[in-house]
Amino acid sequence: MDDILKQINAGEVSGVQFKECILDKYDIACELVAFSNSHGGKLVVGIKDKTGEINALSYSEIQETTNLLSDIASENVVPSILIKIDTIEVENGNLVFATVKEGLNKPYHDNKGIVWVKNGADKRKVFDNAELAEMMTDCGSFAPDEAGVRDATVNDLDATTIKQFLGNRFERVLEKKGLTGDAFNEASLDMICSAIAKGHDCEKILRNLRFIRPDGTLTVAAMLLFGKYTQRWMPMMTAKCICFAGNSIGSKVFRDKVNDADMEGNLLHQYDTIMGFFTRNLHNVQVEEEFNSMGKLEIPYTSLVEFTVNSLVHRSLNIKAPVRISIFDNRVEIHSPGALPNGLTIDDIKAGTSMPRNMFLFNNAIYLLPYTGVGSGITRALDEDIFNILVYTPCIITIAMGIYNIEATHSNRRKMNIVCACIYAAIIAVFCIGYNMKMKQKNIISNPTKGI
Numbered sequence: 146m147d148d149i150l151k152q153i154n155a156g157e158v159s160g161v162q163f164k165e166c167i168l169d170k171y172d173i174a175c176e177l178v179a180f181s182n183s184h185g186g187k188l189v190v191g192i193k194d195k196t197g198e199i200n201a202l203s204y205s206e207i208q209e210t211t212n213l214l215s216d217i218a219s220e221n222v223v224p225s226i227l228i229k230i231d232t233i234e235v236e237n238g239n240l241v242f243a244t245v246k247e248g249l250n251k252p253y254h255d256n257k258g259i260v261w262v263k264n265g266a267d268k269r270k271v272f273d274n275a276e277l278a279e280m281m282t283d284c285g286s287f288a289p290d291e292a293g294v295r296d297a298t299v300n301d302l303d304a305t306t307i308k309q310f311l312g313n314r315f316e317r318v319l320e321k322k323g324l325t326g327d328a329f330n331e332a333s334l335d336m337i338c339s340a341i342a343k344g345h346d347c348e349k350i351l352r353n354l355r356f357i358r359p360d361g362t363l364t365v366a367a368m369l370l371f372g373k374y375t376q377r378w379m380p381m382m383t384a385k386c387i388c389f390a391g392n393s394i395g396s397k398v399f400r401d402k403v404n405d406a407d408m409e410g411n412l413l414h415q416y417d418t419i420m421g422f423f424t425r426n427l428h429n430v431q432v433e434e435e436f437n438s439m440g441k442l443e444i445p446y447t448s449l450v451e452f453t454v455n456s457l458v459h460r461s462l463n464i465k466a467p468v469r470i471s472i473f474d475n476r477v478e479i480h481s482p483g484a485l486p487n488g489l490t491i492d493d494i495k496a497g498t499s500m501p502r503n504m505f506l507f508n509n510a511i512y513l514l515p516y517t518g519v520g521s522g523i524t525r526a527l528d529e530d531i532f533n534i535l536v537y538t539p540c541i542i543t544i545a546m547g548i549y550n551i552e553a554t555h556s557n558r559r560k561m562n563i564v565c566a567c568i569y570a571a572i573i574a575v576f577c578i579g580y581n582m583k584m585k586q587k588n589i590i591s592n593p594t595k596g597i
Contacts, residue, residue: 159263160186163194166206167213171255174221179261179268181226181248182280186263188214191240201238210241221256251280278463279483282502289462290369290506291355293362294378299348301363301378302371304334306413306513307347310370313512315341355505365462366506370513372411383408384415384457384468388426392473401426401472412457413513419470423449426472444477454516456481459502 162176167190180186190210191202202210211230219225229244252271254260260271260280271277281287312319312329319325322340324332332340338350351357356367368375369382376383386403389396403422408415429440442449456468461483469480483502501507510516 159265160184162186162188162266163192163197164188164190165193165200166190166202167210170213170217170221171257173214174217174255175259175261175268177218177222177226177228177243177245178253178255179263180245181222181253182251182261182271183247183263185245185247188243188245189240190214190243191235191238199235199240201235202241203238207232207239207241214241214243223254223256224250226253249284250286251284252277275463275465279461282461282463288503288505290364290366290503291358292365293358293360294365294368295362297363297368297378299351299357299363301373302351302367303373303411304347306371306411307351308334308337309413310509310512311337311341311350314509354509364505366503366509369412369506370509374409375411376409381465381467382462384419384470386419386422386470388422388472390474392475394471394473412510415457416453416514419453420449422470423453423472423477427477449477450515452479454510454514458507458510458514458516462503 164173164176167173173188176188180188192199211232214228214230218228226245226248231242231244233240233242252260260277261268262271271280278287278289282289311334318341319329319337324337324340329337334347338345338347341350342353345353348357351367356364356371358364365379368378372378383405384403386401386408387399388401390398390400401422403418408418410418423444424442424446428443430443453470456470456479460468460481464482466482468482469478471478471480
């Protein structure tokens with residue numbers, strides 16, 4: 146009861162809507178549709194939506210309201226939904242609470258065929274096909290990676306990439322046939338296919354692996370993984386890479402930019418190009434004690450690999466926008482199109498929970514791109530440290546204390562104070578440098594709501 150009253154006092158929000166009474170069945174249906182297409186919510190009847198003032202319902206009004214809500218949910222929402230209806234006793238009467246769960250059969254629409262979603266405390270119509278496709282993807286009724294690519298044929302795929310994929314996927318089979326090392330490299334694609342399945346050529350293998358649909362069209366996954374010129378068919382399935390001078394995306398000065406022509410190609414080519422962009426623009430830091438020790442990237446390479454692969458494989462294929470990668474002086478940003486799928490949260494990702502958006506692409510990309518595909522990558526990437534300041538700092542403090550004890554036995558207090566002050570300044574400097582580098586590593590996921 147107290148929680149409900151707190152919701153009422155907070156006013157209308159995205160998950161709570163007020164109605165004084167039910168006068169317009171269509172208006173109520175639109176609200177139920179919007180809740181079902183979003184993350185669910187509560188419709189409270191007996192409160193003025195303009196002022197939040199309680200106008201409690203009588204017994205007869207409660208009976209009429211509950212019957213109307215049930216009828217609207219089953220007759221005016223398509224497909225029909227089930228709602229939970231409760232009554233809450235307040236002064237001078239009762240309120241009716243209708244709880245709507247997020248739908249499992251999106252998109253829902255009203256009896257005029259209009260799709261509604263929540264937009265803050267209000268709602269809006271949806272007409273964009275990409276947004277509708279995203280709804281269907283989230284509830285599992287549409288798989289964009291298994292959709293067909295019109296007019297594309299096997300001749301539009303890169304034989305070398307297919308051969309690499311088959312070599313990794315059927316490694317044990319090919320090993321038994323003696324097709325390893327130089328023998329594999331010298332063998333033609335048709336020889337590899339025939340060794341995997343006798344009498345099969347490349348097209349038959351791809352058909353059996355579901356990269357070719359029953360109607361003969363190539364899938365989106367096939368074009369993304371193996372395409373010679375993927376962007377001919379899917380122009381926005383690419384990445385934009387810019388290294389800015391400074392820390393603002395509004396800067397007109399940049400140090401490096403990958404040309405669009407250099408990024409064109411399949412996911413493997415895009416991955417290689419992006420990693421090359423990182424390695425030539427990020428600084429190398431000396432992390433070992435030896436003066437001539439080899440430097441390492443200020444953001445661990447393994448972290449960059451995981452974040453890059455995730456942005457390419459788990460992006461929304463319904464949204465016509467590229468992956469955007471930006472390097473600033475103090476951070477790296479990777480923006481992958483689409484929100485987190487299936488109710489996934491940032492905490493879930495950090496804990497290693499894996500809920501792939503593009504399941505077919507996800508299950509096959511593992512044979513071309515360097516990731517495990519078991520949800521551990523992000524966790525492992527976030528755990529990578531540039532250097533452990535918690536180790537360095539106590540060491541420096543220990544040295545400072547030793548020097549203090551030595552100097553304290555002498556009469557030259559001024560010298561002691563100068564030495565200790567310098568050491569403590571060094572401690573602060575080490576901490577600040579380490580913190581800045583670690584924040585730069587963490588800022589690689591500065592926009593996590595854009596999907597991983």
